Amino acid sequence: MKLQSVLYPTEDICNEEALYLHRDGSLLSFDGYFNLFYLEKHHKYCDIESLTLELAVRGIKKIQIMHNRDVVDDIVIAAPLLSGMDRLKGVRPATISDIRRISVALPYHKYDRGVLWFRAEIEDCCEDWSVRGYFCADNDKAIVNSDSAENAVEITVDICTYKREKYVSQNIRTLIEWIDEVDIDGFKPEVADHLHIFIVDNAKTLMFNEDFREIASDKCGDGRDALISVIPNENTGGAGGFTRGMEVAIEERDSLGLTHILLMDDDAVFAPDLFVRLYGILKTLKPQYKDLTIGGALWRQDYPFIQYASGEWYDHMDITTYSPSLDLRSFEACTETEMCSTDNEYKRYSGWWCCCYSLNTVKADNLPMKQMFIHMDDIEYEKRNRQNGNPVAFFNGIGVWHKPFDTEFLGVKTYYNTRNSLILSSKLEPELNHHYIKKRMCRMLIGNCLDNRYLKMHLIYMGIQDFLKGREWFDSLNTEEYHQYLSKYVRTWQERMLIEDLDDPRICSYKEEISKFQSGPIPLDEVLSIYQKSEIHLSFSKKITLNGKLLPSKKGVAIVFPYDRLWKKGYRLSRYAFVQRDPDKVYYVKNSLTERMSLLGMLIMIAFKFKKSSLEFSKKP
DSSP, rough: EEEOOEEEEOOTBBBGGGGGGGGEETTEEOSGGGGGGHHHHHHBBBSSSSSEEEEEEESSEEEEETTTTEEEEEOOOOOOOOOHHHHTTTTTOTTTTTTTEEEEEEEEGOSSEEEEEEEEEEOTTTTEEEEEEEEEEHHHHHHTTTTTTOOOOOOOEEEEEOOOOOHHHHHEEEEEEOOOOOOTTTTOOOGGGGEEEEEETTSSSSSGGHHHHHHHHGGSSTTTSSEEEEEEEEHHHHHHHHHHHHHHHHHHHHHHTEEEEEETTTTOOOHHHHHHHHHHHHHBGGGGGGTTTTEEEESSSTTEEEEEEEEEEETTTTEEEESSSSTTTTTTHTSSSHHHOOOTTTOOBTTTTEEEETTTTBTBBBBBOOOSSSSSSSHHHHHHHHHHHEEEEEEEEEEEEEEEEEESSTTTTHHHHHHHHHHHHHHHHHHHHHHHHHHHHHHHHHHHHTTHHHHHHHHHHHHHHHHHHHHHHHHHHHHHHHHHHHHHHHHHHHHBBBBTTTTTTTTGGGGHHHHHHHSSOHHHHHHHHHHTTTSOOHHHHHHHHHTTTOOOOOOSOEEEOOOOOOSSSTTTBOOEEEEEETEEEEEEEEEEEHHHHHHHHHHHHHHHHHHHGGGGSSSSS
């Protein structure tokens, strides 16, 4: 059973070589993140009797098997000698430059922790070298019963989309082209015959897109033989769209033989080998982990070697990520304890950018809260399943690249983050009392008001108000209509604040700084520091004067980017320019006494209406 392929950088997906291998003269060290084999995770969750490294090489004179940084085996590759009969027949002697097939038994059961990988030494003066292959698990039970219902693995990929035809078309093209590729043994990916793609189209526009029809029309349809099924749907957001895909998977479970469902973002980029790895893991799972959730990592598209997350925690209304902005180019980062271990399998959650569930978990009586529309829906469902005893595991190479989240302001998503986090915590964090939550909401409102983020302040307040309306209002909500109302509300605010031209006299002196952010990636050193500090440490003078808001204002404009945290900028300034890209926008805001008076009214409302009974949201009327 193939568990993972030996991968190289590719122009269209990820061209960062250090994620795959490192070169040192004639030595090729396949110790990049994607080519490591993590031992602890496979030992705990998978039933593997033996592990081999299957290679086809050319121009390579030696292979070294490595455990962490130690050499555990040396394989010298020599051209085989010809027999006398072969020489008489005129058979050409084999040379080191010929393709050689090698199978290496790995010391899988000798080590419980760390990583296995291999190093290849190139033959002298050989420029046309080649190393292809994969890690292969031997499991007699899996082989003997590979066609049995008990051991069957049939995966449906649940993609929810809304007017992102370009991304969907690109990803489907990548998938279709990969299905026809062959490995070193001449075989196409086994998992390709066990994949079904459900695209839930919340805009009902995908089948009208010319590029998508050209790429996928002959793969679309219904039934077992169709690779792709496009499912038109109302705009119920990501929560409703993914849930619709789950419902269809449940309906088609018997007819298609489905066993698992993989949720994936429509605007993410993936390496198709994630399906090989996922299939190999699912086929070799131990019986006690047959319903294990397989989570996915999230990497940045602008800096593809930076990992946003590989398992996060939600606790006391906070999202915590282990080592955010982790640079995966180094072996040391890839082998840190949190990357290798299986700890916290009942505490972490996986975002729905890439997350695979057993259909024994996804059932008609265990579906997401689709009324959430967007944001926090994955956390609520994941945290609920952790509490129900379903663990989650993360394996290297299973994940996606996504455009960075720190180049645009949240807008309407602020409302959903506020309302849905209140719903989530009221349901699944019974240890929280209403005083803690009330204090947290008040701090959010005050902080955003003092930072001149008045739109965000109002959206937070709207989220609190709607949460206080209770479960009956939430369950009866027409999410599509309400989202349109919220979107219009945000657009109205933004149009009022929008600056059309960077030559506008209010910001023209900052034109170079703004243009630099909007035209290029965030500097790497800034990316590495964005999420590192949990708190901003303000001086006593800044605290006592509310970041200078109680002092006379200075001239100048605070240029604020989406990744800037509250009170990081703007000391004693009364004017703010909020700069984003994707799309490029600049919003100009001045201190407003009216908005600060509005804040006072909001705080009074929360003080009187947010009571202990407010946290009984989870109780249906």
